[in-house]
Amino acid sequence: MAVRLCDVASLLRSGSWAPEPWTGQVIAAMETQLSNGPTCNNTSNGPSTISNNCSSPVESGSIEDSKTNLIVNYLPQNMTQEELKSLFGSIGEIESCKLVRDKITGQSLGYGFVNYVDPKDAEKAINTLNGLRLQTKTIKVSYARPSSASIRDANLYVSGLPKTMTQKELEQLFSQYGRIITSRILVDQVTGPAGVSRGVGFIRFDRRVEAEEAIKGLNCQKPPGATEPITVKFANNPSQKTSQALLSQLYQSPNRRYPGPLAQQAQRFRLDNLLNMAYGVKSRFSPMAIDGVTSLAGINIPGHAGTGWCIFVYNLAPDADESILWQMFGPFGAVTNVKVIRDFNTNKCKGFGFVTMTNYDEAAVAIASLNGYRLGDRVLQVSFKTNKTHKA
DNA sequence: TCTAATT
Known part of the structure; x- marks a missing residue:
C-alpha cells in the first residue's frame, strides 16, 4: 500500500476556505435507524452499535427527508465532497451532498451528508455502501437524525473501565440512561482492532439530556463486578484540537519562507493541493513538470x-x-x-x-x-x- | 487517558 506524503499541506484540501452552499431544508421527524452498523467484521474504526428499544420523541418536520437523507461516518481523511458525491451518486440521483469540514482549517471531519431524491436510493445506499472499506476506514451509512440542538454535545468519554469489559457490556451499562448512537472501547495500537482494551471509551447518546443523566448516574461509580470506579464526562470535541494544532503549525513552522499572514501561506497550500488533486503530483516534491x-x-x-x-x-x-x-x-x-x-x-x-x-x-x-x-x-x-x- | 456523529 502506498504511503501518503503527509504534511500540513496534504491536510488542507483546496477549497477548504470556501464552504459550499448548502441547500438546507427542514429535516424531518423520524425514527432513527440504529441497526445498520457496518456489516463487515470489526476493523479499527467500525464501532458497532447495539440498538435498544427506547422510543424517541417525534419532532416536527417533513417526512420526506427522513427517508432520503443519510449521514456517512468514518470517511477517509482525504476524501473530498466531490468523491463523496461520486461514490453515492453511483446509487442514484442526489439532491444534495455535503462533507462536513472544520470551519477554520477546512479539514474534513470525517463525515458528511447525502440527500437522495428517491428514498429507495437512500435505502439502497445503506444496503450497498454501509461497511464499505475505503483505505483504512470502514464507512458507516445510516439515516440522518433530524438536526436539532438537543442531539448535540451528547458524547461521553469514559475512563477507568475494567480491561475485560466488552463493548456490549459497556452499552448495557449506559443504555439505562437513553438511546445509544455509538459506542467504542479504545484498544492498544499494537494488538490491533481486536486487541487489548485501554480501559477508555466513548458513548454517544441520542440526546444531551441522556448524556447528562448518565454522568450523574455513573461517574465515580463501580460497574458490576469492577474493583475501581469509572470516570464519565463529556468528551472533548475532536475538531477543536486539530484546528489548534494545525494553526499553531502554520504559525510556528521553523522553515517558513513566507513571512506574511496566515492567509498567504494558506494560499500556497491551496495551490499545492489543487495540483495534487488534479494530477496526483505534489509540486514541491516532484521535479517533473505536469506535462x-x-x-x-x-x-x-x-x-x-x-x-x-x-x-x-x-x-x-x-x-x-x-x-x-x-x-x-x-x-x-x-x-x-x-x-x-x-x-x-x-x-x-x-x-x-x-x-x-x-x-x-x-x-x-x-x-x-x-x-x-x-x-x-x-x-x-x-x-x-x-x-x-x-x-x- | 480522547474517536473524527448532525449540515
Missing part, C-alpha cells in the same frame, strides 16, 4: 482536466456494476469516479469499465495489485487508460 509526467507515463488525463488518473479495467462480467469497482479500488486510495460500460440495448456490461483515482501512487499500486486479479471466474486486466488517439 512531462503525463507524457512520460503515456497517460491520458481523462475528461475534464483535474479529475485524476484514469484506469482501464477489462474482462468484467456482464452483470458487473459500479459498486464492484468501488469495492476493488477504494481500498487503494482516493477514487473519484467509476464507470461500467454497458450495451445500450441490453444494459449489460460490455466487459470493461473505468476507474479514476486522484493520486498517481495509489493508482499505480491498485493497478499492480488488481491486474490479473480473479473476479469470479474471470481474470481482470487492469492498466492505466492509454491515449488511443496517440497510439501507433
Whole structure:
C-alpha cells in the first residue's frame, strides 16, 4: 500500500476556505435507524452499535427527508465532497451532498451528508455502501437524525473501565440512561482492532439530556463486578484540537519562507493541493513538470482536466456494476469516479469499465495489485487508460 | 487517558 506524503499541506484540501452552499431544508421527524452498523467484521474504526428499544420523541418536520437523507461516518481523511458525491451518486440521483469540514482549517471531519431524491436510493445506499472499506476506514451509512440542538454535545468519554469489559457490556451499562448512537472501547495500537482494551471509551447518546443523566448516574461509580470506579464526562470535541494544532503549525513552522499572514501561506497550500488533486503530483516534491509526467507515463488525463488518473479495467462480467469497482479500488486510495460500460440495448456490461483515482501512487499500486486479479471466474486486466488517439 | 456523529 502506498504511503501518503503527509504534511500540513496534504491536510488542507483546496477549497477548504470556501464552504459550499448548502441547500438546507427542514429535516424531518423520524425514527432513527440504529441497526445498520457496518456489516463487515470489526476493523479499527467500525464501532458497532447495539440498538435498544427506547422510543424517541417525534419532532416536527417533513417526512420526506427522513427517508432520503443519510449521514456517512468514518470517511477517509482525504476524501473530498466531490468523491463523496461520486461514490453515492453511483446509487442514484442526489439532491444534495455535503462533507462536513472544520470551519477554520477546512479539514474534513470525517463525515458528511447525502440527500437522495428517491428514498429507495437512500435505502439502497445503506444496503450497498454501509461497511464499505475505503483505505483504512470502514464507512458507516445510516439515516440522518433530524438536526436539532438537543442531539448535540451528547458524547461521553469514559475512563477507568475494567480491561475485560466488552463493548456490549459497556452499552448495557449506559443504555439505562437513553438511546445509544455509538459506542467504542479504545484498544492498544499494537494488538490491533481486536486487541487489548485501554480501559477508555466513548458513548454517544441520542440526546444531551441522556448524556447528562448518565454522568450523574455513573461517574465515580463501580460497574458490576469492577474493583475501581469509572470516570464519565463529556468528551472533548475532536475538531477543536486539530484546528489548534494545525494553526499553531502554520504559525510556528521553523522553515517558513513566507513571512506574511496566515492567509498567504494558506494560499500556497491551496495551490499545492489543487495540483495534487488534479494530477496526483505534489509540486514541491516532484521535479517533473505536469506535462512531462503525463507524457512520460503515456497517460491520458481523462475528461475534464483535474479529475485524476484514469484506469482501464477489462474482462468484467456482464452483470458487473459500479459498486464492484468501488469495492476493488477504494481500498487503494482516493477514487473519484467509476464507470461500467454497458450495451445500450441490453444494459449489460460490455466487459470493461473505468476507474479514476486522484493520486498517481495509489493508482499505480491498485493497478499492480488488481491486474490479473480473479473476479469470479474471470481474470481482470487492469492498466492505466492509454491515449488511443496517440497510439501507433 | 480522547474517536473524527448532525449540515
